Amino acid sequence: MILSEEGLTVRQNNSDTKPVAKIQTSTSAALSRRVVEQQAAEVSTETDACTLAAPTPESEPTHFHTPTDFDFDFYYTQPDISRILQNLKKFQAQISPQVDGNVEKQNQMQAFPSICLIGLGRCGSNIATDVALLVHGARNFYLNEFLKTEEANAKKIEKSKSFSGGWLQRGLKLHGTGAKPVFLIEPLVMLGDLDKDIEGRVRYSSNGRGQLLEDYHKLKIMNFSEVHAGGAGNAPILGQYLAKIILNKDTEHFSNADWPFIHSYLVDSCGIRANQSRLYFYIFSAGGGTGSGMASEFGLAQQSSYIRKTFDIRPESDVDGQNQSFVFEPIFTSGICILPTISASPDMSEALHINAGRLLCKYLAEEWNFSYNPENINDECYDVTQRVRPWNAMMLISNDIMSYAEQSNEDNSRYIDVNSMEKYANQYISQQIFNILSAQAVTSDYDENYFRRAGINIGETIRLDANDLFMSLAGPVATAYAESVVPDNSTVTEGRRLFEHDKSRLDIDDLFCRSIDLPHFNNKTQAIEGISLLPIAAAQYREALAKYRETGFNADHLKNLCFFNSCSSVVCIVSLPKDYKLSYVDLNKLKTHLNNLFPNTTLKRYALVIGASANLSLTTLIAKSPCMSDDFLTLIVAYIKRCFARTEYRYGDMLEEAVLECIRQPEFDDKRLDEMLDEFENPAKILDTNWHAIKPMYEKKYRELIRDANKFISINDIRLNREAVKNAIKYLREIYRHRVSKTKIVSLNNYAAAKIKTETPE
Numbered sequence: 001m002i003l004s005e006e007g008l009t010v011r012q013n014n015s016d017t018k019p020v021a022k023i024q025t026s027t028s029a030a031l032s033r034r035v036v037e038q039q040a041a042e043v044s045t046e047t048d049a050c051t052l053a054a055p056t057p058e059s060e061p062t063h064f065h066t067p068t069d070f071d072f073d074f075y076y077t078q079p080d081i082s083r084i085l086q087n088l089k090k091f092q093a094q095i096s097p098q099v100d101g102n103v104e105k106q107n108q109m110q111a112f113p114s115i116c117l118i119g120l121g122r123c124g125s126n127i128a129t130d131v132a133l134l135v136h137g138a139r140n141f142y143l144n145e146f147l148k149t150e151e152a153n154a155k156k157i158e159k160s161k162s163f164s165g166g167w168l169q170r171g172l173k174l175h176g177t178g179a180k181p182v183f184l185i186e187p188l189v190m191l192g193d194l195d196k197d198i199e200g201r202v203r204y205s206s207n208g209r210g211q212l213l214e215d216y217h218k219l220k221i222m223n224f225s226e227v228h229a230g231g232a233g234n235a236p237i238l239g240q241y242l243a244k245i246i247l248n249k250d251t252e253h254f255s256n257a258d259w260p261f262i263h264s265y266l267v268d269s270c271g272i273r274a275n276q277s278r279l280y281f282y283i284f285s286a287g288g289g290t291g292s293g294m295a296s297e298f299g300l301a302q303q304s305s306y307i308r309k310t311f312d313i314r315p316e317s318d319v320d321g322q323n324q325s326f327v328f329e330p331i332f333t334s335g336i337c338i339l340p341t342i343s344a345s346p347d348m349s350e351a352l353h354i355n356a357g358r359l360l361c362k363y364l365a366e367e368w369n370f371s372y373n374p375e376n377i378n379d380e381c382y383d384v385t386q387r388v389r390p391w392n393a394m395m396l397i398s399n400d401i402m403s404y405a406e407q408s409n410e411d412n413s414r415y416i417d418v419n420s421m422e423k424y425a426n427q428y429i430s431q432q433i434f435n436i437l438s439a440q441a442v443t444s445d446y447d448e449n450y451f452r453r454a455g456i457n458i459g460e461t462i463r464l465d466a467n468d469l470f471m472s473l474a475g476p477v478a479t480a481y482a483e484s485v486v487p488d489n490s491t492v493t494e495g496r497r498l499f500e501h502d503k504s505r506l507d508i509d510d511l512f513c514r515s516i517d518l519p520h521f522n523n524k525t526q527a528i529e530g531i532s533l534l535p536i537a538a539a540q541y542r543e544a545l546a547k548y549r550e551t552g553f554n555a556d557h558l559k560n561l562c563f564f565n566s567c568s569s570v571v572c573i574v575s576l577p578k579d580y581k582l583s584y585v586d587l588n589k590l591k592t593h594l595n596n597l598f599p600n601t602t603l604k605r606y607a608l609v610i611g612a613s614a615n616l617s618l619t620t621l622i623a624k625s626p627c628m629s630d631d632f633l634t635l636i637v638a639y640i641k642r643c644f645a646r647t648e649y650r651y652g653d654m655l656e657e658a659v660l661e662c663i664r665q666p667e668f669d670d671k672r673l674d675e676m677l678d679e680f681e682n683p684a685k686i687l688d689t690n691w692h693a694i695k696p697m698y699e700k701k702y703r704e705l706i707r708d709a710n711k712f713i714s715i716n717d718i719r720l721n722r723e724a725v726k727n728a729i730k731y732l733r734e735i736y737r738h739r740v741s742k743t744k745i746v747s748l749n750n751y752a753a754a755k756i757k758t759e760t761p762e
Contacts, residue, residue, distance in 0.1 A: 074248050074711055074713065075300070075301040075304055075305070076249060076250055076251065077268055078264055084269050088261075088264055090261050091262065091264065091265050095112075095220070112188065112265070112275055112277045113187050113188045114276060114277060115187040115188070115278075115280075115281070116266075116280045116281070117132075117189045117283060118266070119283045120192050120193070120291040121192075121193055121239075121284050121288050121289075121291025122195070122285075122291075123283075124283040124291045124338075125191040126426065127338075127430075128190075128191055128283050131429075131430050132212055132216055135186055136186065136212065187218065187437060189218060189219045190220050190221075192221075192222035192294065193231075194229070195230075195290070196230075199213070199221050199223070220262060222259070222262060224246055226254065226256065227245055227705060228242045228245075232289030232294075234288060234686075235293070235355075235683065235686065236355050236359065237293065237718060239291070239293020239294045240296070240297055241718055242293070242698070243294040243297035244702075244718070245706065248706055265277075266298075266302060267301050267302050270305060271330070272329070277331075278329065278331050278466035279331070280332075281334050281433065282334070283429070284335070284337065285338045286339050286355065286359045287353065287356045292358070295335060296335075296362065296390040297390075299389075299391045302333065303389065304388050306331060307387070329466075330466045331466055332467075332470045332473075333391045334391050334394065334473070335390065335393075336394075336432075338397055339356055341398070341399040342631060354638060354642050354685070354686045356639075357635040357637070358639050358720065361636050361640065361728045362720060363390070363394055364475075364627065364728035365720075365723075366389045366390065367389055367731055370388070370389040371475070372730070373727075392469070393475060394476055395477045395479060396632070397428060397432075397479070397533070398534070404520065428481075428532070431527060432532075435619040468607075469571070472569050472571050473621060475731075476626040477622060477623050477624075478563075478621075478629075479620070480618075480619070480620040481528075481531075482514035482517075482529040483527050484511050484617075486615065486616045508586040511618055512553075512589075513549060513553065515530070515618050517529065518534065525615050533632070534629065535561045535563030536563075537630060553596075555593075555596035559596065559597055562628035562736065564598055564625065566628055566735050567600065567601055567623060567625040567738075568600070568623055568624045568738055570601055570604050570622055570623065571620070571621040572594065572620050573606075573617075573618070573619040573620075574607070574608050574609070574617075575613040575617040575618075575619075577613060577615065577616065582616075591604075594620070600738055601740070625735060636728065637655070637656050640655065640659065641656070643683070643685045644678055646676060658676060662733070663732050663736050668729070668733060673726060673729075674722070677725060681721070
């Protein structure tokens, strides 16, 4: 969704006090607060810091709660431009490789990568670390390939077998075969976890991660142990509350010396010219407490800072002498969300499913307010800076698909263990990240000699920049992926490839079908192929795909599924080996498949990447309609039923049926939900402990770490409310009804009538 298309006007604030930027969202009561600043009296020294009672005027300013407003001033932003630029300069020095004795060369290298990966929680930090491990290994091989002998390369291959880089080694030709490998850019990777031992977990890992802390300068650990060191206890509301403390606290008051630099990079400067990073990927598990709770808070803090800069025109005197302009540049942020397995337990009631449902419900409510809420669009007094969501899009990858991949590879699928599932999930995510990164990478991300050595004509590529992704992807996103080994036909003419029936020639029909198939291993490339989130139950989808193939790829067997029929936009990334030319016949076939399978897309974008892979790969990003999948709906309804349903609706099927009816019916009857649901979620439903005993502990931590009483937020205020559930259902209703009008040929000429007239004898 494009901001300029929303028909918004900026509200004038005539108050003498500092304007309060608010977002209209009902995802929680905290994302639902208006702070009215009043003259506060002296704070009583005898006030109980642990009390949950409403504050009185004698103790602190009064907070009036409404279901629509949230004060984004609570997210700390460094107000001093000079300090931001100084922090960026120091951070650049930390992540840039040192060039001895060459100050000019060092200054040229002082630029941030265009991509940043933020891994949050145990799952997210593990995946982000594995990505850093793989790309660092690829770069080291490239830098040394012209200097090392075949024997030295062979030793390196043997050493690298200790970690799960097999797919990358084969796909990038990192074996000592004499072939020049492709080169991957190095993203900036940040790891964050509420577990204080995150650094030890990385340093003493047995799979090769430990050496990264010394060798990979672009890997940074965000240490939050001074705020909390014991994890979130599998409760996302606690992870969210602790993230608020971290992001609301003045960075200068952190004992961690690196945090002000990281904060200035991640929050204060996103989108300005001094910070060249334009893509940010937040990787986390939806079923845990830390990643699921913290990720959206970090995203909201970044987005609120970015949207302020977008509409903040500073006086020229404020930027004079800084040698940097605060004119914003487009950025694209995406969550990469790992959904829990549910196929093995259809009657599941585990906390990780409820946690995932909470995250999805919260995100859809925020997306509704950002993209579709008519009250926001039609209100002339509505402030455009209130329109904030945590990410532009959220990629969904189900752990279920990894079990399907294992089943396709081995007969003993019932013996799948958690480590194998995580390994396959990491590989699948790495594949998608590599393709997206290479599709938008700018030439400055590569070594200056790479294109010359690789013999790649950069003019033949079609790249996606951050603005392309910003305009093309929004809401929930699923991925479809497949790759094929193609012959080295650099010496074959285009005419021979087009008109000769060569068995080794690319089968684009099969490639596309494999990309939307159930996840499976490609035995030739060792890649995991398939779709990241199944549209319907596996058995039904397998049957529909079989009919799709049997009928010569007739999309009638698939396109009526909501997953495909309600899709609003797709982004297709084709990655080619160097010297391989994709024929226009194959490209047209690919476009035909996309048009037939996604009949209601308003936008299709294509990227052509050359030299980033040794195989031909196809990545398709499917926007918005993944929220129509069975897994997505199951997780949301499970959360609503567990944490919102009143007693009489908690154990039957009435609530599930009511939600489906609310989506299907022409008119939205929210009164039915009022009867079934409580006003606020009940976090105690996913905790086997006394919730009312936990709240004072965390609120006391907030008061001790952030002494400004005006910035206090009660943990009660970040609970999701019934309005959030309604907004999430409204979003589902909007996607369910998505259709586009078809283009028809319009002509003022009536050739047929004129022909009849001329042929009829008088």
